[in-house]
Amino acid sequence: MDYKLKNTVSKDAFRYGYLSKKIYPYIKPYWARIILNLIIAIPLGLLDGVVALSLRPYMDLVINGNPSVTYNLLGHNLQLQASFAAIIPIAIVLFAAFQGILKYVSHYLTDWLGQKISNSLKIDLFKKLTSLDPQFYDANSSGLVLTRFLSDPDAASKNIINTLQSFISTIFGIVGLVAVLLYNSWQLAIVGVTVMAIAITPVTFIRKKIKSVSNATMVVGGDMTTNFNETFTGNKIMAAYNLQSAQNKKFEGQIHRQFDLAMSLTKRVGWMSPIMYFICSIGIALVFWYGTHLILTQQLTAGSMMSFVTSLLLLYKPVKNLGNTLTNLQSTFVAMSRVFELFDLVPYIKDEKNALVLNGLRYDINFNNVCFEYEPGLPVLKNINLRVNKNETIALVGNSGGGKSTLVSLIPRFYDVVSGSVEFDGVDIRKYTLESLRNQISFVFQDNFLFSGTIKDNILMGNKNASDEDIQKVLKLAHLDEFVLTLENGIDTYVGERGASLSGGQRQRVAIARAMIKDAPIVILDEATSALDNESEAVVQKALDNLIQNKTVFVIAHRLSTIKNADRIAVINEGELVELGTHDQLMSIDNGKYKHLYEMQFKTQEEIC
Numbered sequence: 001m002d003y004k005l006k007n008t009v010s011k012d013a014f015r016y017g018y019l020s021k022k023i024y025p026y027i028k029p030y031w032a033r034i035i036l037n038l039i040i041a042i043p044l045g046l047l048d049g050v051v052a053l054s055l056r057p058y059m060d061l062v063i064n065g066n067p068s069v070t071y072n073l074l075g076h077n078l079q080l081q082a083s084f085a086a087i088i089p090i091a092i093v094l095f096a097a098f099q100g101i102l103k104y105v106s107h108y109l110t111d112w113l114g115q116k117i118s119n120s121l122k123i124d125l126f127k128k129l130t131s132l133d134p135q136f137y138d139a140n141s142s143g144l145v146l147t148r149f150l151s152d153p154d155a156a157s158k159n160i161i162n163t164l165q166s167f168i169s170t171i172f173g174i175v176g177l178v179a180v181l182l183y184n185s186w187q188l189a190i191v192g193v194t195v196m197a198i199a200i201t202p203v204t205f206i207r208k209k210i211k212s213v214s215n216a217t218m219v220v221g222g223d224m225t226t227n228f229n230e231t232f233t234g235n236k237i238m239a240a241y242n243l244q245s246a247q248n249k250k251f252e253g254q255i256h257r258q259f260d261l262a263m264s265l266t267k268r269v270g271w272m273s274p275i276m277y278f279i280c281s282i283g284i285a286l287v288f289w290y291g292t293h294l295i296l297t298q299q300l301t302a303g304s305m306m307s308f309v310t311s312l313l314l315l316y317k318p319v320k321n322l323g324n325t326l327t328n329l330q331s332t333f334v335a336m337s338r339v340f341e342l343f344d345l346v347p348y349i350k351d352e353k354n355a356l357v358l359n360g361l362r363y364d365i366n367f368n369n370v371c372f373e374y375e376p377g378l379p380v381l382k383n384i385n386l387r388v389n390k391n392e393t394i395a396l397v398g399n400s401g402g403g404k405s406t407l408v409s410l411i412p413r414f415y416d417v418v419s420g421s422v423e424f425d426g427v428d429i430r431k432y433t434l435e436s437l438r439n440q441i442s443f444v445f446q447d448n449f450l451f452s453g454t455i456k457d458n459i460l461m462g463n464k465n466a467s468d469e470d471i472q473k474v475l476k477l478a479h480l481d482e483f484v485l486t487l488e489n490g491i492d493t494y495v496g497e498r499g500a501s502l503s504g505g506q507r508q509r510v511a512i513a514r515a516m517i518k519d520a521p522i523v524i525l526d527e528a529t530s531a532l533d534n535e536s537e538a539v540v541q542k543a544l545d546n547l548i549q550n551k552t553v554f555v556i557a558h559r560l561s562t563i564k565n566a567d568r569i570a571v572i573n574e575g576e577l578v579e580l581g582t583h584d585q586l587m588s589i590d591n592g593k594y595k596h597l598y599e600m601q602f603k604t605q606e607e608i609c
């Protein structure tokens with residue numbers, strides 16, 4: 001299975017049966033309301049025909065001054081007196097009121113149903129997003145995922161009710177009006193309907209074009225969202241490298257592309273309406289010409305003619321709508337297929353059946369012949385064998401891009417090994433539940449992410465049941481207590497999105513406090529101090545020293561003191577474990593990799609210190 005989402009139409013967009021089955025659970029709870037809404041669409045559609053029909057007795061009784069007329073209605077003779085005409089004004093008002101009420105109820109139901117269905121889709125979609133592993137986020141741009149999330153569920157659910165409703169009312173509108181046409185004069189009806197059918201054929205030709213343009217517009221929209229996101233997250237880089245104008249150019253390009261796409265559609269679609277009007281006018285001309293003949297030869301009354309022409313004019317709208325409705329229905333299925341494409345993604349990393357609950361570490365963590373690759377065929381870790389004892393601190397060093405961060409990200413199963421295994425106390429970690437496994441691990445990253453909220457909120461994410469005393473304790477151990485005292489709102493200070501209002505060192509210490517309060521037996525520190533200057537590094541280092549006491553620790557470090565203090569050092573170069581031992585052991589290897597690294601990198605630190 002591939003995590004990469006298609007930019008536009010997913011492969012399932014035209015599998016209507018599959019899509020209907022998928023959407024069914026979401027509409028099922030509301031089936032009664034949906035049916036009611038669709039039933040309301042029937043009279044709403046038919047009502048146009050009633051208007052046209054009522055013109056016939058009006059013309060015959062009032063304009064032509066007949067004292068009474070007889071109509072054949074479904075085999076029964078219906079005689080209407082001139083006084084019937086007096087009812088027509090009242091009927092118009094009642095009719096409008098009735099139509100208004102139906103329209104309101106239908107509008108209300110459509111909105112209500114659309115929102116409800118869209119909400120449940122969105123909730124499930126978000127659950128799906130949070131359940132996916134990092135590989136999904138590596139493979140897809142934020143813009144693409146956001147578009148999927150923000151617009152597709154609405155398009156898939158709101159539109160489906162809307163479109164079905166208007167489809168039904170359009171069909172019944174057409175049926176009603178065609179019935180009135182036939183009732184008035186079948187000969188004229190043949191002329192009118194044939195011309196109308198010719199007039200709408202161009203619509204079917206351009207539907208394909210509309211679809212391809214709307215897909216292309218979506219891709220550009222996704223790119224724009226990505227651009228926005230990058231401008232946000234990368235705003236400092238943008239300022240530092242004076243990338244504003246490049247970024248603006250990119251955006252302008254996207255806007256222009258959107259414009260071109262929209263205009264290419266207008267160019268192709270814009271002539272449709274005039275052509276349709278033109279063909280229809282020929283139809284109406286033919287109807288008048290032939291109608292006049294029928295009236296003059298007494299085959300048709302003036303009332304029938306009036307009623308006929310009115311129906312024909314009214315018919316234009318629903319017939320034209322039918323094309324739009326079918327296009328909308330197709331777009332709805334396309335949106336639905338995009339939503340369900342996301343739903344169908346199965347996380348690579350998930351609990352096995354009958355997974356065990358891990359309760360802490362007793363003996364050791366073992367990397368057993370571990371091989372890993374992000375891209376098939378490009379090995380990043382090659383046959384790593386490494387046993388780390390409980391409460392041991394192991395430092396990982398090596399060349400940049402060698403695979404250190406990758407190795408530690410296998411422990412909480414951000415990624416799974418391609419072959420070999422990572423074992424806790426001799427049991428493959430894939431046998432444990434993800435939740436219980438991750439409960440045993442505190443991770444402090446180089447670039448620590450804080451969520452929008454207060455300092456306290458962020459610390460409590462490590463352990464939501466922690467008491468105020470626990471918080472005070474970790475604040476002290478993370479060397480945050482003095483800093484927090486300087487804040488007006490203390491630990492209730494809002495840190496801004498991604499912790500923007502804190503310094504790098506402060507952010508890191510909040511992250512360390514979060515890791516401390518979790519009190520997990522395994523601690524992973526990925527270059528936790530590399531982004532800091534010497535002074536704040538010293539403070540953070542003290543905080544880290546407190547964090548790692550009596551823990552099993554993996555530390556990717558650049559500071560010599562951290563490396564020297566580790567129980568053992570593993571050197572990882574180009575995905576291979578090339579050396580393993582204590583500082584002294586590794587230094588005694590002639591031409592050793594660690595010795596080389598030490599001479600190149602760490603020795604200068606020692607001289608400075």
Ligand SMILES: Nc1ncnc2c1ncn2[C@@H]1O[C@H](COP(=O)(O)OP(=O)(O)OP(=O)(O)O)[C@@H](O)[C@H]1O
Nearest residue numbers: 138374375380398399400401402403404405406407
């Ligand atoms: N998400 C990813 N998708 C594809 N390739 C990746 C991904 N993350 C890392 N890599 C590649 O895997 C290799 C190992 O990267 P890793 O981050 O583990 O190195 P590292 O030893 O931590 O390096 P550094 O010391 O610079 O942090 C690199 O070649 C990198 O390009």
Ligand SMILES: [Mg+2]
Nearest residue numbers: 404405406526
């Ligand atoms: Mg790294």
